[in-house]
Amino acid sequence: MNSDTNKPxxxxxxxxxxxxxxxxxxxxAGVLDKxxxxxxxGSGTGRMLNYLLNEGYSVQGLEKKETVIEKSKLLYGDLxxxxxxxxxxxxxxxxxxIVISFDVFxxxxxxxxxxxxxxxxxxxxxxxLLQTPNKYTNSVFETIRWKSFSRWKTDHCSLHTYKQIIKxxxxxxxxxxxxxxxxxxxxxxxxxxxxxxxxxLLLLKVINPDKLPTNLQTNxxxxxxxxx
Numbered sequence: 001m002n003s004d005t006n007k008p009x010x011x012x013x014x015x016x017x018x019x020x021x022x023x024x025x026x027x028x029a030g031v032l033d034k035x036x037x038x039x040x041x042g043s044g045t046g047r048m049l050n051y052l053l054n055e056g057y058s059v060q061g062l063e064k065k066e067t068v069i070e071k072s073k074l075l076y077g078d079l080x081x082x083x084x085x086x087x088x089x090x091x092x093x094x095x096x097x098i099v100i101s102f103d104v105f106x107x108x109x110x111x112x113x114x115x116x117x118x119x120x121x122x123x124x125x126x127x128x129l130l131q132t133p134n135k136y137t138n139s140v141f142e143t144i145r146w147k148s149f150s151r152w153k154t155d156h157c158s159l160h161t162y163k164q165i166i167k168x169x170x171x172x173x174x175x176x177x178x179x180x181x182x183x184x185x186x187x188x189x190x191x192x193x194x195x196x197x198x199x200x201l202l203l204l205k206v207i208n209p210d211k212l213p214t215n216l217q218t219n220x221x222x223x224x225x226x227x228x
Contacts, residue, residue, distance in 0.1 A: 017044070017102045017103045017131070018102075018131075018183055018185070018187050018188060018219075019047055019048065019187070020185055020187065021131075021181050021182065021183045021185065021187075021188075021219070021221075022048060022102045022131055023048070023051065024181055024182070025129065025131060025179060025181045025221045026100060026129055028179060028181065029127070029129050029179065029223050031098060031127045031129070031223070032057065032098070033097075034055075034056050034057055034058070036057075036058070036096075036097035036098055037058050037059075037060075037095065037096045037097050037098070038052065038057055038058060038059040038060070038096060038097070038098045038099070038100065039059070039060050039061075039062065039089075039091070039095070039096040039098070039099045039100070039121065040052075040059060040060070040061045040062070040099075040100050040101065041061075041062050041089075041099060041100070041101040041104055041118075042062065042063060042064075042101050042102070042103070042104035042107075043061030043062060043063045043072065043079070043081050044063065044068055044072070045068060045071050045072045045075055046061065046072030046075060046076045046079045046081060047075075047076075048100070048102070049061045049072075049076075049079050049080070049081065050072075050075075050076040050079060053079065053080070059080065060080045060081075060082065060091075060096075061079060061080055061081040061082065062081070062082055062083075062084050062089065062090075063081050063082075063083060063084070064083070064084055064085065066083060069081050069083060087108060087110065087113055087114050087117060088117060089117045089118070089120070089121050091121050092121070093120050093121065094121070094122070094123045094124070095121045095123075096121050096122055096123065096126065097122070097123050097126050097127070098122075098126065098127050098128075098129065099118050099121065099122060099126070099127070099128045099129070100128075100129045100130065101128075101129075101130045101131075102130070102131045103131065103132070103133075104130070104132070105130055105132040105158060105160075106132050106133055106138070106156045106157075106158050106159050106160075107155065107156065107157065107158065108157075108158050109157050109158060111158050111160075111168055112168070112171070112172060115128075115168065115169065115172035115173075115174065116172055116173075119172060119173045119174070119226060122226045123226075124226065124228065125225065125226060125228070126225075126226045127223060127224065127225055127226070128174065128222075128224040128225075128226070129222070129223055129224075130221075130222050130224065131219055131220065131221050131222070132159075132160065132165075132219070132220055132222070133156070133159060133218065133219055133220070134159075134160075134161065134162070134216070134217055134218055134219065134220055135159035135160050135161045135164070136161060136216065137209075137216070137217075137218045138156065138159055138218070139159065142155075142156055145195045160220075161215075162178070162214065162215035162220065163215075165220060165222060169222075169224050173226060173227050174224040174225060174226060174227060175224070175225050175227055176222050176223065176224045176225075177222070177223045177224075177225075178214050178217075178220060178221065178222055178223075179221045179222075179223060180210075180214055180217065180221070181219075181221045182210045183209060183210060183217075183218065183219050184204060184208060184209060184210050189201060189204070192204060
């Protein structure tokens, strides 16, 4: 555990998210192009950034935690990750063609300001590709994980439902499309077992999240296109 005993420890893990599913999503989105400039918000320990760089993409990263950036250097060398201290994106208008983020949106208190910043740095017809948990399902999981009905709300302060995402993104200048991506893989099963034990794995056999309708998926994969 961290020094804050109320908060689950992710610092010892190399991957902060479901890399295989996230990669499947950005490939399926069909907008990646090596001529385009990409920004990853919340680069974490750098696995996605490292993958894209090795594939020849032009990509920069942003990350708030210095300790995480240092860990990325140990794992992958000196990646193009800039430390930020606020939600302000330190780039000029129209700097990127694609912005990506995974397990980030739900942690940002002011969703509108975040989306306006993304809109600002995107070029005309740019795309914001993101993954974020479903408010309905994640509220239950976080309550179990934190063993509290309230403490997790500070960390996951901006969970959205399917309809809330559509409305908020529309208000901030984006049209959205949801993509169903399988998430039940080894990473997902390990996470479920870690916090829910054998009962959680049994529950997966009864209710497979990958077979739920889009509005009930445990994780939303969203292609948000900047409106003209």
